[in-house]
Amino acid sequence: MTPADHDRIPEIALDWYLVGQGAALATVVETWGSAPRQAGSQLAVSGTGQIMGSVSGGCVEGAVVAEALEAMADGVPRLLTFGVSDDSAFAVGLACGGTIRVLVEPVGEGGARLPPAMLETLVAARAGRQACAYTVALEAWTRGLVRPGQDQAVDARLRSDKSGMEEDGRFIAVQNPGLRLIVVGAVHIAQPLLTMARACGYAPTLIDPRAAFGSAERFPGEVISEDWPDEAMTALAPDARTAVVTLTHDAKLDDPAIMAALQSPCFYLGCLGSTRTHAKRLDRLRAAGVSDADIARIHAPVGLNIGAKTPAEIAVSILAQITQVLRSVP
Incomplete structure (x- = not known):
């Protein structure tokens, strides 16, 4: 990164x-x-x-x-x-x-x-x-x-x-250590999000074990990990200057990354998905023993509510929310 x-x-x-x-x-x-x-x-x-x-x-x-x-x-x-x-x-x-x-x-x-x-x-x-x-x-x-x-x-x-x-x-x-952004899921939103994050001073890393998604052709010049999300997160060791965003809304991929992020001091954790998808996610996390205090750290649906529709607009809303949390804007 x-x-x-x-x-x-x-x-x-x-x-x-x-x-x-x-x-x-x-x-x-x-x-x-x-x-x-x-x-x-x-x-x-x-x-x-x-x-x-x-x-x-x-x-x-x-x-x-x-x-x-x-x-x-x-x-x-x-x-x-x-x-x-x-x-x-x-x-x-x-x-x-x-x-x-x-x-x-x-x-x-x-x-x-x-x-x-x-x-x-x-x-x-x-x-x-x-x-x-x-x-x-x-x-x-x-x-x-x-x-x-x-x-x-x-x-x-x-x-x-x-x-x-x-x-x-x-x-x-x-x-202070430089800002990092870890994105789980090489989906369309990740493309503008990584570009915007770098312009704002973040060093981004993309995690996706699906080679067809996280390819160099789709993400030229990006640092891409094809490890399983929890293994990749362990290797990256998120710290208090790290933001984590999960974008697949696939429990098999997002949940391990979320669990790993909640065990770290990362300053931001945002998860893509509708209110209904997030409710199911919370049920799974609680069943796995995640505390209410940790669940309160999750920003979902991810991003500020600015009426975003396109992948680039959603990326703007996510980066805006990350900035809001980083700078502690009420």
Whole structure:
């Protein structure tokens, strides 16, 4: 399961640095008003002017890239402010009316640069799905990588999945494990759902033991498991950053996956099927000893009720509900 490039900003910056192109990381550290990107959003810039990611809706990227190239040349980090109150607001075009502060850090050895070894450790933690936080004191340029349990402020931000400034002058960039989506059933709905989920930052995996359904021709480029759903789920080990969706509404396939998901800390479990189909599903689960508390974790019929009809519309409703649960919208 590989996340999209726009969610691999530290990895891409490290790659650029290691091949000798030079690299800088620009990070939104603070926002006011209707800023287009939240704190923690990043833009990687190479020494040749390549970019990946964003720190605004395209409003200030040009100015940030120019500063990043200068930072790579002189080795000095920058803390930039853009907004309607800034003299350069018209030039950079932060039209939304908000204000943002952007930290620009050149990667390199010595001085106040972001050490490559620290960036490598951060990338390794992300690859291993290990939660941590990157911290930087904006006056002294002292940096650290903090693991859960080592700092109360970091722990609070990891729980809320929200990067930001602390009163002590530190910026804390949350590095929670990437989001995953496990879909059981290579049905028509799965095709747009996997594509949409990847665009939203999820690394998807499709499970279907029926080779004719889960074929590479129907799902080009997707990670597909032909194992039985409970075996596949055990191997994938859903965690608290994983959503699970079952789409076959075939008890032989869905039920083993549902049982496995309920034994995991996955943050979302949604199951396709009508109200009548779901009622029968609940009867089977209760007969198998599933508790009412676990049954309450199931979202079924899956997706928000937006009147969806087509497979793509149903996929939209499912991803919207996953997002609602992830972000805890009432």
